[in-house]
Amino acid sequence: MAVSAKMPAIESSVVNESPLWSRRLVKFGAYALLIGFALVQFIPFVWALSASFKPEIEIQNSLSFPPKLIPQNPTLQNYFDIFTIVPFGTWYLNSFLVAFFTTLLTLFFASTSGYAFARIPFPGRGVVFWAIIGTMAIPAVITLIPTYIVLKSLGLTDTLQGLIIPFMVTAFGIFLMRQFFTSVPVELEEAARVDGAGRIRIFSQVVLPLARPALSALTIFTFMGRWNDFLMPLIIIGKSELFTLPLGMSTFRGQYKTDWNLLMSGSILVMIPIVILYLFFQRFFIEGIATTGLKG
């Protein structure tokens, strides 16, 4: 750091090989690219938001050019209608229950086993851990049909439990927590042990409270993954009252092809919890991707 802090002075006096105009050009290009891409990213969302406030007549009219971004007679009707036309409230609750309980159970299983893999020497630890990590290399699609058969034979198809139980222990979660616990100083535990604390107490009262960042990252990824999951509900859920939001939206799109105002208000409602989660925990999202991504 000290070196690089001194370098620019030399650079600007000696190195005027890359002239000012070229550096300005690079910066201009960077801004143009970033702003351009940001617009491309935002426009579909803004366009969806706009449609969600338009009365049906305006949607029909906008099916001819030119389309209007700002609704002429903005209405909240679409946001009410979607709850009466389809059981949107039930789907919302189902999605929430599935995501919430999967996350809770994942936190429990990943932290207990992650802790043991990091800290408790027991026979077979290495082999078992690497076997678990090894499964991460296998594409999920391999397990699609077998999981369906397992759930069916356990009588868990067409139940919300069937969407929770298969996902409550994941290699990713165990890996994430194990990596974290490895970085906690052993001295902390030894001090507690001298005071006569057992494993369970050390884990729950000393180590776990320190693991908040890792637990937050795991919470976000698990909740988001379950909230957005489509394939598993599609294959195991048949009853409309057990649909999760993505599955419900998919069938809704099949039946109400041209009711864009309703489709868009539904879409916005599905995104809201994730947007809130994102606004609060943005740091964990991005750090989680950057670090676990690179290490995985």
Next chain:
Amino acid sequence: MAISADRPVAQEKVLTLQRQKQQDSLAGWLFVGPALLFFSVFTVFPILFGVFLSLFKINVTTFENRTWVGLDNFPKVLGNEDFQVSIWNTARFSFFVVIIQTSLSLLLAVAVNQKIRGRTFFRAAFFFPSISSSVVISIIFLWFFNKFGLLNYALSLIGINGPSWTDDPSAALPAIMSLNIWTTAGTFMVIYLAALQDIPGQLYEAASIDGANGVQKFFRITVPLLTATTYFVVTLGIIGTFQVFDQAFIISGGTGGPQKSTLTIVFYIYQQAFRERNGMGLAAAAAVILFVIIFSLTLLQRRFFKTEQNY
């Protein structure tokens, strides 16, 4: 024993250590046991069972009575016209998406990494689509790609009469490709950005002293030093794109159409397993083939990147 009898303190120590060891193994298995049980039932067993199932002919409603067909499912599925179409579609999809999203995310990361205002904003904004539901994003894009949607309006301004994207067999897959790139470019940008920040600034300064320009620095310093990251990004890209399903399902309304143009491999597997009467074994075989394809591609490109690394 005799020795330790002479030294009661040492014996005591050995005993405590042994007790400690036993306690540790007990505690270890106690902590890991429940997780391991569920993991075995819902991850390890399905992986093995998946391979096993590919050797049977299975009726979807009564899969208890399955008939052993050995390896017959494999030539059968490979000769199936729909499966061939799905491989061709998926390969094209993966090829274009991986190349474009990798280069785009690298460019975006380099741009964000310049000393510019609003870095955190851009990073957060680009990452956002990848956390949204794929179903919802596909529905929003249907609205956007509509015959009278915003995209075609924009095209009409420059005199292009846009097709009805999702109903046109030659436009539907490219539409899903762009939707996919749009969603994931930001995720990979974050990964690239983390790696870019590890490149020592002195390298660029030294290059400037030697008179290198921006383009040279990009291709001679940035790109080579990011080889490991690029390998990782491409690997994730291949694994992800070869399993594309949600977007194709929603955009085509669950049909894989128009004219099978959006039928992907996972879509084919889904159709065989859950919509055909006796297709589950065939679908399991297709899943094994997909696994082999992904695995070989990852190995192949690992080789490619290994030789690249010794520039």
